[in-house]
Amino acid sequence: MKDVAQHAGVSTATVSRVLNGHAAPTPETRERVLAAIEELGYRPNALARSLRTTSTQTLGLVISDLLNPFFAEIARAVEDEARSHGYCVVIGNADESAEQEATYVRTLLDRRVDGLLLCPATDDPELVREVSAGGVPLVLLDRTVRGATCPVVRADGSEALTALARRLVGAGHSRIGVIAGPPNTSTGRERSDVLVGALGGLAQVVHGDFRQESGSQAAAKLIDGGATALVAMDNLMGLGALGEIKTRGLRIPHDIALAVFDDQPWFPLLDPPITVIAQPTVEMGRAAARSLLALINGQQPDDVRLTAKLVLRGSLGEAEL
Amino acid sequence: MKDVAQHAGVSTATVSRVLNGHAAPTPETRERVLAAIEELGYRPNALARSLRTTSTQTLGLVISDLLNPFFAEIARAVEDEARSHGYCVVIGNADESAEQEATYVRTLLDRRVDGLLLCPATDDPELVREVSAGGVPLVLLDRTVRGATCPVVRADGSEALTALARRLVGAGHSRIGVIAGPPNTSTGRERSDVLVGALGGLAQVVHGDFRQESGSQAAAKLIDGGATALVAMDNLMGLGALGEIKTRGLRIPHDIALAVFDDQPWFPLLDPPITVIAQPTVEMGRAAARSLLALINGQQPDDVRLTAKLVLRGSLGEAEL
């Protein structure tokens, strides 16, 4: 910057003003400075700028698993929305591990992100408290924690799950296997609670960990237990369940019915296409980013609750007619 | 930091020394400083540190599309490897747009990332030159550019493509539709060049853009053109082709054979399972990260060429027997 100033025959202050579009510099000076910048190929150092202004124009996003297309899509939406407001997003991958999540959150805070979006790995409020104590704007996404004190953006699947339960019961299924998420995550608990409640005693629950492998194992256990219908509470566990069903040579929906929470582009391609509860992922990501930006700007955004929708495709069999 | 120093009754220099594990401070001082840090909940400002040391411990990764599971997996691997070496990764999503890619690259350079991994959207070497001119370590991943002067990490599918061509020809297919990537990307060009060459005149090529929609359109065109076999050069276009095949009610492999470049966890679940050319994505990501770290440490890593493998699963029909 000093070089640019020298080159243009002005002080660094003037260069800075030109850079930041301040009113002061005369058009002529401005021209000279811009020419110098161009000539020297100067690019301002964002670190120095941030240090001085205490604003990094960066959001942190800590998600549970980048490999999960659900989160990838969310990340994409967050990034889109943030960019359209001039913000960058730094993504941290927690790998469903609370420790790694904490490490990442601290790293991002150390780098002074302007705000943080978190999909908490567990419902332990400790980390959230730590961030809030640091005074950094925080929004929870997809999952919440016990006694959360910050805005939360999530999808509400109650209605869809209830409708799904009604269909399954109506079709005469009496042993319905629920492949639930980990009980220490809000989504893991709530989704299965709602479904189990609506199934009124017909449900058998096995908890997985939102990963493919656990989906296969849970499916195996439930099929062995005599289930005639399976509901996987997340797309990766759904993938695992499908694998197990295929391995055993069972036919959907003839031998076993299946529904999955989370839609994926390839679900309609299966034979039969898979019935799902589709979450408005893109909207969730955008809404979360918007809430966070509002928070950063000193507003008090409300919680956002979007509704997930039941999409019938055929994998429940007659139940769908 | 000043507060911590005051609290411990030492100077900021000593605090800094404790923080950075310098030999100097006596165990007793060290204790006092650590206690003060603990008590005040002090966390060092990474921006200030980076400004002073000109090292951010951060790698930039600019990929074409986070929604593409291939790139998501790569991102994951890069992140893993980087983290294990104490580096963070900032991911930029270029959305297959050269402009957005350039914007992101510049933003990352402004933030002084220690090195950059790039999956270039086009094979135009201009951006690469710009980065190199800035003296920032750069490694290209998956794709290369014309006359690249930096290390490149990619998968070589020639062998697998040739084997695939042999099988298709051997099975008597005489009109083979190739759904290629954009001709201005190295992977888009090279993959189809190899395959078309190996098919010796039996190929019909339609270029897509590595997105689902273009896969459907290309498939439609090729099927209308009388193709009895399709090869999609990337998983998203493969997904599109599958959709088109399903829409038309065609049966694989009876009515049409299909193979896809890039494996996906759900390909084995289809009926029949899809034959693919599988790339070692995780290894690519890790290798790229390692090359970049080597470059940062002043070494001169070689290009890395991993081999993609043909995985026969049944979607080619008799050709596979």
Place this chain on the structure above:
DNA sequence: GATAGGTGTGTAATCGATTAACTACGCCCT
């Protein structure tokens, strides 16, 4: 007991920007 050498800390410059406070230079008005 003076000197050399080693050790633990402090002082202050520095990284590259932003910005408050100040200066210098017209220009207008009485």
Place this chain on the structure above:
DNA sequence: AGGGCGTAGTTAATCGATTACACACCTATC
């Protein structure tokens, strides 16, 4: 002519760390 005022630009403090250099103190040696 002189005072007031607006404007363009400069000087220097600042953000929060790192680190070269200086300094004080202690110990070992002759």
